[in-house]
Amino acid sequence: MTCQEARALLEQSSVEGALPAELTSHLEACAACREEQRRSVEILRQLHAARESLDDLRPRFEETSARAFRRAMTGGLPAVGSSWTRVRAAASLLIIALPVFWFLFTRALPPTPGGSRPQEDRVRKLIELLKDPAPEVRARAQDDLLDVGPSAGPVVKSALAGTSDLEVRSRLSQIAAVYRCQEVLGNDGGRRFGMAGGPVEKLRRLVEFLEGHSPRQLKDRDKEVLTEELHRGATREDQLRLIELYATPRDKGAPWGDEAVAREYAWVLPPLLGHPDSEVVLRGVVALARLGGLPAIPSDASRPALSARIADLLDSKNRTLRLSALEALGRHLKAEAEAPRIAPILEDPDPELRKAALAALGRLNAKRFSVDVARRLKDPDPAVRIAAVDVLRDWRAKEFIEAVAALLDTPGVEVRAHALTALGELDARAYAPQMAQALSEKSAPVELRVGALKGLRGLRAVEYIPDVVAQLQAPEGFVRALAVDVLGAFGARDRVGLVEDRLRDPDAMVRVFSAQTLAVLGVPGSKTALERALGTEQDPEARVAILEALRSFGK
């Protein structure tokens, strides 16, 4: 055994534990490899010791985990009681500390004549020190500038405009940002929220600040202050603007960072749900839903009240608000109790609203309004008819089979296609011949063929396998893929050869469906076809599908 082989074995055995016999004898003979083994053992000892140290820290990990869990499940909303206690304590401390601090600060200044000049001169000197060759001096100067506070802002800004040194610019712009942050969040004078101006002005400046900075720069205390500010009479426009900021990820043009960051800060929204303006409430709900923060709202007590307030907006004259309210009630709040207020909108003159009302009732599973929904099968707008068909299909409302079937004689291709699919899902076997006919007509539009294939799949109408097989030659890839899928759903093991042939289809999607269908059919002979296909397949998704299919065959 060479040393190289021994070290490879040593590497392997360090994970597996046991030393192979041939390695043991080599180690006895070779001092260099023995040294290598000693180092290996030492590393394992160190890792073991590290593990023990981590075990010692276990209570800290548990405590941190519990805190993270609490915050996650409450949307990160700070506890108001503790916030107040801390703010009061901080205020008291500041009242005591401020005169002392001011005394020390003024004594530290050089005795230069000229009113506010001493501080200005000191600031300029500190800015000069930002160019010092010693990094610790530069860092200290930055800290000292931060201690001076926002009153040094004008000097810092003018220095920033006058320097081209990259490091100095970077430090100065950081300092300027701190000053703005301190101004906005009130850390500059010992008063509770510090800065001059009313809450509206504060919020406006806050929003401007947020637009220019990552929310990661905010800490718990800032969150508490912000939440408080949102409660205190900010203008409605500013609140809506802030909600948009939180709810819009960067790809939609907001400067807010990615969605994950926005989600982290969804804590600011729940307080808005108690806002007197229902539109603010609605936007808050939609934004929270988008950020995944809705679980923070208790489902038992708060949601019905919230839903009722949003349902008030269904009577609004603003169409966008009404559409948004329908979506919030149906999708986000699952407000079953509000279904009676949604149902009358099925008669609204606006087809978009009728469609949205159908979708909301469908999501709420409000089957007691199925007659009203079925009435919309005769709606003049085809999109509304389609929405009604889809709702009845999802509800498995077999009592409306005839009404749905009547749509097969109407002119709209898409409506007919949805009707065919729905009839399949409603188990209306009497209409299987019409589905097969839609497949056999050479001039049948693609939508109709897709609807018919789905309908036959719903019926599991295996007697129409030949019609489905014919669609394996359809010019459209997605129709061929659907036909393959239907054969799988039928369990058509005797057509497995045709599915195997589709592993060579020019369309990768068809090849993916074929591999999946072969796994479903589970005919042992397909394994060879799959292995052969794997040898030539280039498309990554198709390769994954083939590998998964092979795995299902026990490879």
Add this chain to the structure above:
Amino acid sequence: MEPIRGVREEFGDLAGRFGAELVQYAFTRGISFHDAQDIVQRTFLKAWDVFQSGARPENPRAWLYRIVLHEASNERRASNTRRRARSILAGRDSSPPAEPAVTEEFRRTLDAVQALPPPYSESIALHYLQGLSIEETAAVLEIPSGTAKSQIARGLTLLRSKLHPLQGEEKSP
């Protein structure tokens, strides 16, 4: 629809079972205690979303680890921003949890593991520091067990030259 209270309890059990080791994992990946809490909080939020939708991961432990792994790598990417943020808010931070006192050897070992190239570093941390088996490590990293084993072996070799270099042996980066 599943009653929300039942789901919450189920999720609470899961968080209680694995939460501490997830914080520990974030910590071993070089994340401070304070940020580890944020990471695990985000992990819980994501996991809760999934739970609410009714889906249940096949291997919840590996799944949670993967979320932490992803969040920790995002965290490291954002570390420059955070450092700036910290300096921006210097002196005003409410009370970040104090970092625990650890021995010099522990810190050195942890630093060395973190400094390994990512696949080796992750495998070593999961297997030796988190105490996951080879199979569990492979499940978290979504790699075959054999690959996990060879990554661990290679990682140990790299760690050896980093922590106990032979004379003349180049320290790995």
